[in-house]
Amino acid sequence: MNADELQQLREETAEAYHVFGTVHTKDHSPAYERIGVAVAESPELVERLTALPPIKRQPNLLLAAVRYLGGPVDSGDAFVAWALDHWEEVRPVILARATQTNEAGRCATLLPLLASLPQPLALIEVGASAGLCLYPDRYRYRYDGTPAFGADGSPVTIPCATTGPVPLPRPDRLPRVVSRTGVDLNPLDPADADDARWLESLVWPGQQARFDRLRAALSVARDASDPARIVRGDLNARVAELVAAAPQGSTPVVFHTSVLCYLPSEARHAFTTTVRDLPCRWISNEAPDVLTDIDARLPYPAPTERGVNILALDGKPVAFTGPHGERLDWFSH
Numbered sequence: 001m002n003a004d005e006l007q008q009l010r011e012e013t014a015e016a017y018h019v020f021g022t023v024h025t026k027d028h029s030p031a032y033e034r035i036g037v038a039v040a041e042s043p044e045l046v047e048r049l050t051a052l053p054p055i056k057r058q059p060n061l062l063l064a065a066v067r068y069l070g071g072p073v074d075s076g077d078a079f080v081a082w083a084l085d086h087w088e089e090v091r092p093v094i095l096a097r098a099t100q101t102n103e104a105g106r107c108a109t110l111l112p113l114l115a116s117l118p119q120p121l122a123l124i125e126v127g128a129s130a131g132l133c134l135y136p137d138r139y140r141y142r143y144d145g146t147p148a149f150g151a152d153g154s155p156v157t158i159p160c161a162t163t164g165p166v167p168l169p170r171p172d173r174l175p176r177v178v179s180r181t182g183v184d185l186n187p188l189d190p191a192d193a194d195d196a197r198w199l200e201s202l203v204w205p206g207q208q209a210r211f212d213r214l215r216a217a218l219s220v221a222r223d224a225s226d227p228a229r230i231v232r233g234d235l236n237a238r239v240a241e242l243v244a245a246a247p248q249g250s251t252p253v254v255f256h257t258s259v260l261c262y263l264p265s266e267a268r269h270a271f272t273t274t275v276r277d278l279p280c281r282w283i284s285n286e287a288p289d290v291l292t293d294i295d296a297r298l299p300y301p302a303p304t305e306r307g308v309n310i311l312a313l314d315g316k317p318v319a320f321t322g323p324h325g326e327r328l329d330w331f332s333h
Helices: 003-024 030-040 043-050 059-068 076-085 087-096 104-116 193-201 208-223 235-244 265-277
Strands: 121-126 140-143 157-163 177-184 229-232 251-257 281-286 309-313 316-321 327-330
Touching: 003 030, 003 043, 003 059, 030 043, 030 059, 030 076, 043 076, 059 076, 059 087, 059 193, 076 087, 104 140, 104 157, 104 208, 104 251, 104 281, 104 309, 104 316, 104 327, 121 235, 177 235, 193 208, 235 251, 235 265
Parallel strands: 121 177, 121 251, 140 157, 157 327, 177 229, 251 281
Antiparallel strands: 281 309, 309 316, 316 327
16 A cells, blocks of 8 residues: 555545534534544554554444443543553554444334334344344334334333324334344344443443433343344354244335445445345435445435434335434435
């Protein structure tokens, strides 16, 4: 790599952190807003990040690694100084771990689609982490402040603000799930204390409700009578076998949220080509520019002032969603 290419790489890395701090975390985590900008403005830390493999330069991974090790998040300058001083501890965590945000709140944005499909469902999540999104029938939901409905006695209640003609499921029509499977390069165990600590480190500072929900969802997964089965492996290598193993008479549903953004473009293309040919339904919930074929079918441009995902069924976009399930903006056509 020549000097010009290296400089371009530094600039791209800094810009990724700047966008993280000014767009993705805006109005969600003031601490990460400050830290994202501070990292972008630190040539020394950007230099160290640039030396990492491309998949390891992402903001969520650096920030979670520092928090996992007990570093400060109350100040952008303090974060940068601590990360530089402890780089020999931070770097191995970044290299060993992955961004595996397992946000059960995203089930609120998936639920209208899941409830609309022929029942029962065989859920298959790619990039499943600890599998917490494989239990949509074990949570409770509150849309726009209305009375909560869902699984009786669940410790998890998920709020979600909506706009547009959302096809909200009837309280007595939750999805019926007959199997829960997933695939991940590094499956996490809901019962493992260190895996739980890593998931907690991925929750953005200042989001106590998300933190509490994570712990409650982990308890649901640990206590489930029909626990999810997460296989280790590459999603492109294993998704077809998981669909083939779905129980007879069920509707196999392959789904993913904020996962394909971490794959190279060739791997994304391979996945979408494969899943379109499988005997299953496909729910995607990814950021703009991740699945360009879906982007091209949007009825209007995605917002740029805040982080959003695009919810789609079988390649057809139906809504914009909040990154952690906090919003569901259904398209009117």
